[in-house]
Amino acid sequence: MxxxxxxxxxxxxxxxxxxxxxxxxxxxxxxxxxxxxxxxxxxxxxxxxxxxxxxxxxxxxxxxxxxxxxxxxxxxxxxxxxxxxxxxxxxxxxxxxxxxxxxxxxxxxxxxxxxxxxxxxxxxxxxxxxxxxxxxxxxxxxxxxxxxxxxxxxxxxxxxxxxxxxxxxxxxxxxxxxxxxxxxxxxxxxxxxxxxxxxxxxxxxxxxxNAKKQTEQLVQSVQALIRDESVSPELAKDIRKDVYDYCGEQWNAGEQVRLSDIDERMQAKGAPSVTEFAQARGLDMAEEFPAERTSLRKLMKFQGQGGGLSLAFEQDMLGERVQYDPRTDTLTIVGTPPNLRDQLRRFYGEDS
Structure with a gap:
């Protein structure tokens, strides 16, 4: 140090x-x-x-x-x-x-x-x-x-x-x-x-x-940009990881997150400007703010718990190994983690 x-x-x-x-x-x-x-x-x-x-x-x-x-x-x-x-x-x-x-x-x-x-x-x-x-x-x-x-x-x-x-x-x-x-x-x-x-x-x-509020606003803006601008899955994954890594680096260094820095990184990938996207939709985002690490994770993962159930998975799995039907609130997962699969198979007597 x-x-x-x-x-x-x-x-x-x-x-x-x-x-x-x-x-x-x-x-x-x-x-x-x-x-x-x-x-x-x-x-x-x-x-x-x-x-x-x-x-x-x-x-x-x-x-x-x-x-x-x-x-x-x-x-x-x-x-x-x-x-x-x-x-x-x-x-x-x-x-x-x-x-x-x-x-x-x-x-x-x-x-x-x-x-x-x-x-x-x-x-x-x-x-x-x-x-x-x-x-x-x-x-x-x-x-x-x-x-x-x-x-x-x-x-x-x-x-x-x-x-x-x-x-x-x-x-x-x-x-x-x-x-x-x-x-x-x-x-x-x-x-x-x-x-x-x-x-x-x-x-x-x-x-x-309010670092948490500003970071959540950034995460929501990036997610909305990817969805509304019909960004390809490959580019969407790259954008999320790049923004996540940049904000994490700034957090570790004790430095501010700057929207101008994010825009430069986005445009280098051929993606739209986050600042222009937010302004066009009337979203109030500060030009500089400290990142809040917990909120940043929402860029990379879906996770939640309640009612005896706890779930977390990488966002790029949605639409591939993980399917969600919002009408029936049904989540379908193809392929389970090995340790979970072993527990389930033993419970059903498949591996005795």
Missing amino acids: NLSLDNSVVHHIFQDPDGNIGLRLAPEPLQVKLEVELLLEELTKVYNAKPAKGYASFVSPDDPRFAQEEGAEPVPLPEFPQLLDARLQDKVEFVEFSQQVARLLRNELEHYQFLESGFLLLAEYKQTADRYLLVAFVPVKDGVMVSPDLSVDRSSQLDITKVQLAARVNLSDYQTQMAAGHYISFIKGRTGRKTAEFFLDFLGCAERV
Whole structure:
């Protein structure tokens, strides 16, 4: 992974026996050495692999939420963006900035009664041509370690795979406003809407781009283009795979999907423009957006489950090995997977 670490630090947030949230601040940054680089690389891989992410930007004074009603008290601006701006302007050192952020997080945890122990990790690093700030609340798990004297002791370990509260700010895009709506990405995990909103409030940002909706719109447009333009089965398969591969590459690289790039690839195959097709049918598609990996799979497969039945098959099989009659809602499959066929034959006593 082409990653260059500039600064990193870990602060401890814990719950004391009385149920209060305590904070233990690190007085200095972590020394940049192999173990720290491996930790950041592993955390970055886990973060990148999370299929569901949201995309946001910091709220500004002209945001509707700060509109004051007559006689109402003014709504204070979020603190995190102000702290970050001071850091980017070299008004504070990294450790002081991180300590201010840790105090802010502890206050938010107390306010929302989110009582969980863990470690707040902040890291400034470069990857490719961009600078990033990673903010992650890493939970802990009990483990066992073997000491140098070969005794066995209990220990607390970072549970990186269980990270659900994490965000990454593209500092390069933020400072240049190259991606005004989505220079912040964050994990949209299974911790619930309230928890996600708490973390966004802590960061002082608001979700701007719905990656899932935009990706589904792209998938639907490509599928409709193939159907309405009477694209041959061979070209249709090639188009779906090419769009799927391109979006997957952009997702893995943390880059935006660009309709202009897709159009170039389509036209190189002699296929119509997705942008022109969508515009002609009044479909609202953003020129650039982050891909959502789960939705991309619908380009390649039909799948679904319910009522005790689970099915999935490649789209190019429809009309060949798989036939569907929409009038009777009947699916006919010619040829079954070997392991399924063996189970069925044994059930009917064909192979005894």
